[in-house]
Amino acid sequence: MAEAHQAVAFQFTITPEGIDLQLSYQALNQIYLSGVRSWKKRVSRIRNRVIKGMYPASPSSWLFVVIAILATMYMRSDPSMGLIAKIQQHLPLSLHVSLSAQGQTMLSALVFSTLLWLSLILALRFCLKLLLSYHQWMFEQHGRVSNTTKIWVTLLRLLSSRKPLLYSYQTSLPHLPVPAIKDTLSRYLESARPLLADAEFKRMTKLAFDFECNLGNRLQRYLKLKALWATNYVSDWWEEYIYLRSRGPLMVNSNYYGMDFLYVTPTSKQAARAGNTITAMLLYRRKVNREELKPSRVPGTVIPLCAAQTERMFNTTRTPGVETDVLQHWLDSEFVAVYHKGRYFRLWVYRAGRLLSPREIEYQIQKILDDPSPPQPGEDKLGALTAGDRIPWFQMRKQYFSSGVNKRSLDAIEKAAFFVTLDEEEQGMRGNDPAGNLDRYAKSLLHGKCYDRWYDKSFSIVIYKNGKNGLNAEHSWADAPTVAHLWEFTLATDAFHLGYTEDGHCKGEVDRSLLHPQRLIWDISPEVQAQVCSSLAVAQALADDVDCHVFPFRDFGKGRIKTLRVSPDAFIQIALQLAYFRDRGGFCLTYEASMTRLFREGRTETVRSCSNESSAFVKALENGETAEQCRRLFRLASERHQNLYRLAMTGAGIDRHLFCLYVVSKYLGVESPFLKEVLSEPWRLSTSQTPVQQMDLFDLKNHPEFVSLGGGFGPVADDGYGVSYIIVGEEMINFHVSSKHSCHQTDSHRFGGQIHKALQDIMSVFSADTKISPHSKATVEPQPKKNL
Numbered sequence: 001m002a003e004a005h006q007a008v009a010f011q012f013t014i015t016p017e018g019i020d021l022q023l024s025y026q027a028l029n030q031i032y033l034s035g036v037r038s039w040k041k042r043v044s045r046i047r048n049r050v051i052k053g054m055y056p057a058s059p060s061s062w063l064f065v066v067i068a069i070l071a072t073m074y075m076r077s078d079p080s081m082g083l084i085a086k087i088q089q090h091l092p093l094s095l096h097v098s099l100s101a102q103g104q105t106m107l108s109a110l111v112f113s114t115l116l117w118l119s120l121i122l123a124l125r126f127c128l129k130l131l132l133s134y135h136q137w138m139f140e141q142h143g144r145v146s147n148t149t150k151i152w153v154t155l156l157r158l159l160s161s162r163k164p165l166l167y168s169y170q171t172s173l174p175h176l177p178v179p180a181i182k183d184t185l186s187r188y189l190e191s192a193r194p195l196l197a198d199a200e201f202k203r204m205t206k207l208a209f210d211f212e213c214n215l216g217n218r219l220q221r222y223l224k225l226k227a228l229w230a231t232n233y234v235s236d237w238w239e240e241y242i243y244l245r246s247r248g249p250l251m252v253n254s255n256y257y258g259m260d261f262l263y264v265t266p267t268s269k270q271a272a273r274a275g276n277t278i279t280a281m282l283l284y285r286r287k288v289n290r291e292e293l294k295p296s297r298v299p300g301t302v303i304p305l306c307a308a309q310t311e312r313m314f315n316t317t318r319t320p321g322v323e324t325d326v327l328q329h330w331l332d333s334e335f336v337a338v339y340h341k342g343r344y345f346r347l348w349v350y351r352a353g354r355l356l357s358p359r360e361i362e363y364q365i366q367k368i369l370d371d372p373s374p375p376q377p378g379e380d381k382l383g384a385l386t387a388g389d390r391i392p393w394f395q396m397r398k399q400y401f402s403s404g405v406n407k408r409s410l411d412a413i414e415k416a417a418f419f420v421t422l423d424e425e426e427q428g429m430r431g432n433d434p435a436g437n438l439d440r441y442a443k444s445l446l447h448g449k450c451y452d453r454w455y456d457k458s459f460s461i462v463i464y465k466n467g468k469n470g471l472n473a474e475h476s477w478a479d480a481p482t483v484a485h486l487w488e489f490t491l492a493t494d495a496f497h498l499g500y501t502e503d504g505h506c507k508g509e510v511d512r513s514l515l516h517p518q519r520l521i522w523d524i525s526p527e528v529q530a531q532v533c534s535s536l537a538v539a540q541a542l543a544d545d546v547d548c549h550v551f552p553f554r555d556f557g558k559g560r561i562k563t564l565r566v567s568p569d570a571f572i573q574i575a576l577q578l579a580y581f582r583d584r585g586g587f588c589l590t591y592e593a594s595m596t597r598l599f600r601e602g603r604t605e606t607v608r609s610c611s612n613e614s615s616a617f618v619k620a621l622e623n624g625e626t627a628e629q630c631r632r633l634f635r636l637a638s639e640r641h642q643n644l645y646r647l648a649m650t651g652a653g654i655d656r657h658l659f660c661l662y663v664v665s666k667y668l669g670v671e672s673p674f675l676k677e678v679l680s681e682p683w684r685l686s687t688s689q690t691p692v693q694q695m696d697l698f699d700l701k702n703h704p705e706f707v708s709l710g711g712g713f714g715p716v717a718d719d720g721y722g723v724s725y726i727i728v729g730e731e732m733i734n735f736h737v738s739s740k741h742s743c744h745q746t747d748s749h750r751f752g753g754q755i756h757k758a759l760q761d762i763m764s765v766f767s768a769d770t771k772i773s774p775h776s777k778a779t780v781e782p783q784p785k786k787n788l
Contacts, residue, residue, distance in 0.1 A: 342380025378524025388535025
């Protein structure tokens with residue numbers, strides 16, 4: 001109980017003479033300083049709210065308008081055309097009595113100037129919104145920019161010349177448009193053509209036509225009404241029905257992971273790596289709170305992207321419900337939750353309003369590592385409740401964690417800034433089997449032991465025994481680019497800015513009077529322990545079924561791909577189509593994640609990468625057509641893919657529109673055979689590119705070993721593959737492949753080999769002058785399933 005006594009500001013005892021009050025001035029001073037920090041944050045938020053509320057104007061522009069109006073009045077001219085005089089007539093009677101005529105005129109001029117200034121702000125914001133609604137620039141050929149786009153860029157630069165805060169553009173971003181239903185159905189049928197036989201395609205065409213003529217227009221009217229009323233007609237339904245209403249486990253099915261550097265581990269000391277990692281994340285949180293982060297932009301442009309997802313990054317937890325979960329977000333927590341060897345701790349990271357130094361956090365982490373106390377009964381595997389099905393977790397939470405000591409301990413986890421696991425394993429590319437170790441590293445981050453992560457938290461960081469680290473993120477509150485931005489900052493700040501001493505410790509001094517990490521206390525009943533075992537069995541079966549394969553592709557990267565005048569993403573996506581065709585002998589519905597953050601509160605849209613053009617190229621290559629013919633078909637496929645990606649980014653995608661039409665049909669209680677069939681089609685190949693957004697943080701020219709491994713996710717379909725890739729620098733592409741052992745048709749290692757071979761074969765097309773031999777199907781032998 002020594003820690004508890006240190007936290008008490010004053011103590012008292014009852015004596016015969018009265019109450020003996022003993023004040024601790026040091027503790028009261030810490031309370032005072034903590035309050036000062038809190039008020040500084042409030043003032044900062046108010047100031048930022050004012051500044052971003054008037055963007056693209058500035059506070060100083062008000063003074064400019066006032067001086068201009070007063071100057072014209074001094075020259076005996078009325079810039080208000082009589083409005084100042086009317087304002088003066090309507091001033092309160094008390095002001096007419098207390099102010100002279102000249103004073104009344106000055107006050108009226110100030111009121112008019114302020115109203116004029118606010119009108120100018122609204123006009124500028126409207127102009128900025130109009131400019132950001134222009135997307136034709138994305139469809140113009142490289143090097144052939146139209147005069148309209150040149151004028152647009154100039155105007156956009158002028159309006160964006162003042163340095164914006166993180167959320168400055170939010171109110172100026174356009175709303176996501178509702179595509180015409182005819183266009184969506186036409187694009188859907190085009191995407192389905194390479195996947196369907198003639199008779200099936202004819203049937204789907206008829207279903208689509210019937211839907212358009214009958215139910216479709218009725219549903220579309222409701223959707224347009226929502227688009228007029230809501231900020232974004234997709235995002236709230238997408239968050240609720242795709243994520244929060246899922247009753248299955250979050251682990252593997254929804255959560256995703258991010259990895260450490262591939263070749264480098266900055267320190268081998270677990271506590272030190274935790275100290276720097278936690279510090280870097282809290283520094284990022286400080287930047288988010290102060291809105292000091294630069295708004296994300298489309299790479300190479302001044303076009304801003306929506307930053308709404310950043311708001312719930314920290315201090316957020318997904319709590320279970322019967323039908324739907326709830327995302328709960330709190331104000332800044334001054335602590336993080338830590339798990340080690342079956343025990344949970346609350347670690348305070350601020351003292352008297354001051355963020356602890358990395359060395360002090362290392363010192364506190366080391367105390368947790370050195371703590372010999374055993375877990376309380378039922379505590380060690382408690383996290384399995386967040387890894388299993390949602391309804392049992394809701395029932396346990398409601399009955400056994402809604403009051404008393406269990407609620408206090410659960411609050412300490414759920415209200416924490418984020419969750420930290422001090423893992424007892426060693427991970428990374430090491431030893432005699434570096435490739436196999438990367439696979440085990442991926443599985444560890446994706447699901448761990450099924451009870452040593454808190455999968456409900458917005459994200460959990462994992463610090464391994466050998467100093468390697470990683471991240472597991474919950475998906476409902478944000479998409480991977482938002483988390484990747486945080487993770488890039490964390491890795492770069494850890495390695496290049498905070499750094500380590502020569503012996504691997506964090507830098508800085510230690511105040512050894514710090515409050516010790518606080519053990520969380522639980523009262524776990526036999527009923528809860530039984531449910532923990534049940535949830536763990538569900539999660540363990542899911543984890544054992546996941547087959548992960550991670551491999552760096554070093555033969556070439558985006559540098560060589562760009563010499564072909566081809567989009568690197570299109571190159572990889574077509575290679576994935578070729579790899580899948582060789583692996584499974586056909587094509588499948590393919591999901592590639594694209595973003596719609598050009599619009600306010602935009603999230604993602606689907607690019608259906610399997611197109612008529614990509615399938616034509618794959619067939620030509622496999623049938624041994626000439627290199628010239630293959631090159632022509634490949635370029636058509638690449639152009640088609642880029643156009644699909646642009647359509648998705650600019651709000652003209654297929655799947656989110658169809659999804660929302662389906663939701664409306666459910667609300668109206670009507671059935672659509674067309675929508676039901678479309679929404680039930682499995683995504684057997686689900687892909688995503690991990691974006692590299694802050695290359696300026698990494699000096700890969702002088703430190704090429706600091707390359708990121710990116711991250712990955714579990715397979716979407718039971719008989720499919722999940723493929724994530726990150727294009728690092730000019731000469732490397734890292735791939736993450738996942739599938740399920742229970743499906744005998746899939747094998748992540750085999751498919752990884754097919755991807756490697758497909759990339760090589762496509763590149764060889766551009767250097768070959770003869771026919772390509774259709775021998776490739778036998779080049780990658782199936783490998784036996786691994787029981788990991």
